[in-house]
Amino acid sequence: xxxxxxxxxxxxxxxxxxxxxxxxxxxxxxxxxxxxxxxxxxxxxxxxxxxxxxxxxxxxxxxxxxxxxxxxxxxxxxxxxxxxxxxxxxxxxxxxxxxxxxxxxxxxxxxxxxxxxxxxxxxxxxxxxxxxxxxxxxxxxxxxxxxxxxxxxxxxxxxxxxxxxxxxxxxxxxxxxxxxxxxxxxxxxxxxxxxxxxxxxxxxxxxxxxxxxxxxxxxxxxxxxxxxxxxxxxxxxxxxxxxxxxxxxxxxxxxxxxxxxxxxxxxxxxxxxxxxxxxxxxxx
Ligand code: DGL
Numbered sequence: 001x002x003x004x005x006x007x008x009x010x011x012x013x014x015x016x017x018x019x020x021x022x023x024x025x026x027x028x029x030x031x032x033x034x035x036x037x038x039x040x041x042x043x044x045x046x047x048x049x050x051x052x053x054x055x056x057x058x059x060x061x062x063x064x065x066x067x068x069x070x071x072x073x074x075x076x077x078x079x080x081x082x083x084x085x086x087x088x089x090x091x092x093x094x095x096x097x098x099x100x101x102x103x104x105x106x107x108x109x110x111x112x113x114x115x116x117x118x119x120x121x122x123x124x125x126x127x128x129x130x131x132x133x134x135x136x137x138x139x140x141x142x143x144x145x146x147x148x149x150x151x152x153x154x155x156x157x158x159x160x161x162x163x164x165x166x167x168x169x170x171x172x173x174x175x176x177x178x179x180x181x182x183x184x185x186x187x188x189x190x191x192x193x194x195x196x197x198x199x200x201x202x203x204x205x206x207x208x209x210x211x212x213x214x215x216x217x218x219x220x221x222x223x224x225x226x227x228x229x230x231x232x233x234x235x236x237x238x239x240x241x242x243x244x245x246x247x248x249x250x251x252x253x254x255x256x257x258x259x260x261x262x263x264x265x266x267x268x269x270x271x272x273x274x275x276x277x278x279x280x281x282x283x284x
Contacts, residue, residue, distance in 0.1 A: 015040040017077035022050035024200030025083030031222030047253025051159040053128025064091035079103040089134035103232035109197030124181040127197025129154040178211035249273035
């Protein structure tokens with residue numbers, strides 16, 4: 001495919017591509033929709049390959065580049081939001097190199113805002129193993145390590161349990177991982193800030209809250225990502241200024257299960273999900 005032709009095509013009415021391994025990016029989509037109500041969004045859930053968090057970097061990078069190409073070729077997206085910390089860690093550099101004129105926004109665990117707002121100076125970070133073992137995360141952590149104490153906990157299995165809506169498993173894993181992080185609260189030395197470093201986790205904030213108590217601040221990246229998307233579109237002269245906006249759901253898995261998740265979690269109307277075939281989508 002000729003990437004530059006697709007990227008160069010004009011039209012602020014083209015959709016913004018949003019992508020995650022599954023339902024997690026819907027938390028970012030809600031923030032995007034609130035910030036950019038006139039935009040059309042094409043949300044791609046790579047459900048057939050979720051979760052990404054315990055897979056190899058190469059696999060995640062391959063899926064990310066395949067999906068970006070698909071969204072450009074089939075939906076003529078004008079910008080791409082990688083609403084997945086794991087895919088951002090594994091592939092954002094590659095995406096930007098391959099599509100130099102496409103505005104690309106990624107997400108990463110919000111350590112900087114956590115340092116700015118923590119009073120006790122003790123911060124817990126929960127995310128997938130791929131995210132936490134990435135070079136990108138190590139660099140971010142190293143740049144802030146002198147300014148706070150970080151308890152960093154890879155949450156194997158949690159995104160998968162959220163994908164399956166497995167409430168018992170979600171509850172058990174939240175207990176296990178937050179128990180491993182340390183003592184939560186606002187007394188000196190306690191963890192007063194929890195960074196949700198995976199876009200799936202805002203959907204289980206209630207389960208997490210059971211183990212942190214009310215004094216702890218949760219930080220996710222939905223709103224800043226939406227603001228950054230707005231800034232990039234404005235700078236590119238590509239902001240949609242009128243119209244009702246729209247959300248189109250696409251999935252490499254079962255459309256019905258994405259529709260169910262969207263009915264539960266997405267604020268506002270969505271166009272029912274359709275199956276999207278990318279080069280390596282498994283046959284049904
Ligand atoms: N929601 C994703 C993230 O932010 C991916 C979780 C997964 O697929 O393991 O990292």
